[in-house]
Amino acid sequence: MGRDTKRSASGIDAALVRRLRRNQYTGAVVNLAPSAFWLGVFFLAPLAVMFLFSFGQRGAFGEVLLAPENLGLQQYREFFIPDDRSLIGGLWVTIAWAIEAIVPFELSLTSGQATPYVRLLFKSIGYGVVATVVSLVVGYPMAYYLGHLAPERYQNLLVVLVILPFWASFLVRIYAIQLLLSANSVLMNALAVLPGIGADVSLMNSRFAVLLGLVYIWIPFMILPVYASIEEIDFTYREAAMDLGADRLEAFVHVVFPLSKPGVMAGSVLVFIPSAGAYVIPELLGGTDSQMIGNLIADQFGSAGNWPLGAAASFVLMGVMLLSIAAYQRGGGELA
């Protein structure tokens, strides 16, 4: 009797197991569940909390007010709209200011100025763009050499030499830059050969230092994807182009470069995103005039004590990053 029920119970178990194993979703659920749980609870939920905070208000003692009557777009308004303006007027001033800043010639569309937050956001994007362009201009020729011209015996070694610094400690490498840019360093003594520069000059705490740090840290992220796509190019296309009368430059511009474009785009996104969102590099290498949006966020959650504004700034920054990824995907790029 007892044995019978036991057997039938295990029979039901076996049937259940068999049905579960046949079900198309079982494998997916089992494999997804741990990560979905972890990312849901310890990544998305915290972001949701922060998102909620970005609609809150700062109380008199720096606390965050989240009661329904306090919720609103006021932090985003403070971020984007200059004090004394209406919504439309403020938007116009911001856009006009941005156009004035971007066009290379003198143009006066507005007497007003964008909010300090918007100016900081633009500056951060500018740093990101400059770091990306410099990395591309410096990194592309090197990637071309590694991917196409380097003797095959040394190719792996040369690539590993690009990868190694990327694995070595980030903070230590920033400190190394600091050692070079400080007054009386080896570099400054070398530069003192030039007229008008003394060895006791320090290049630290400047925009130059921040940009140099960004390029130094992120340039492997440009070199490696470009190298990977150049290595895959079938260079007989280039020969074909030259047989058909293209000179070397034309063959490069019309054949080789377009074929390497996936690597260039991937590298640009990989350099731009961490550069625009940098926090440690401007903190350690920059001065008061070279802080970025990441520092603003940290300040709002620290000494400035306006958490809702910091939360709003975080989401504005992430919006910029999503836009750059969207642009990348529109251009035909794929994630990973």
Added chain:
Amino acid sequence: MSGVLGRIRSGLFKRGTGILLGQTALVYLFLYIPIVVLVTLSFNDSRYAIVWQGFTTEWYAALLSGETVARVDPNAAWAALSNSVEIAAASVIISTVFGTMLAFALDRYEFPGKRLFTGVVFMPIIIPSIVMGISLLLFFNIVGMQLSIRTAVIGHVAFGISFVAVVVAARLQNFDRTLEEAAMDLGANELETFRYVTLPVIKPGVLAGALLAFAMSFDDYVVTFFIIGQENTLPIYFFGMVRQGISPGVNVIAALIVVSTMVLVGIAQWFQGPTW
């Protein structure tokens, strides 16, 4: 005029390989000179750490015997290092297991909302660490979790999973699934198939993912700073030292970190082939 330019241009291209070689060499110098200078200055016989005064190993000797050199206390550094290793080891184990399973699910199965879910998996890699760190801090505050090494591990797993999943998924794309079918036809169940067929093939990918997760955890300053409370990790300790300025003690610690990580990673790359 254009003839002259053309000749200059073709001349440039003719020496192209040489020019590119030179440019490549310059970039290597750019990447390595700061590190070489750093390591050299750690042997500098000067309290003011930046101007070269001669070779000495006194700073190393002092720190290794437990003496404090210019505010740098080797015991605090050791404690920070052991915290770092503990956090990295714990988070690598969890994120490698979960991340590999995740990569499988993304490679093998179609399910509703897959595109969106894949986007979420990429997000921890993409979003600025400062945002991730602060949002975790707010979250831990709200749910009332005491900040400690444990909360740091939780945060590190949250980005580690993504790094592992991306690396392993790339390997799985080239995996020949008929191997698995053959194993199943021969009577292996799912777990046996995974253990004896799939895992040996994708092992390099899993190892590479684990290595990346370890490096990201070990090296992380920003996220950890917000979620570890009063504890130190090596990057947090180092950041505090750098904030106080250049000193022989910091030089020694920095040189030890950079040389040991580069040697370890160099060995790993030697055995695995270039991995990034």
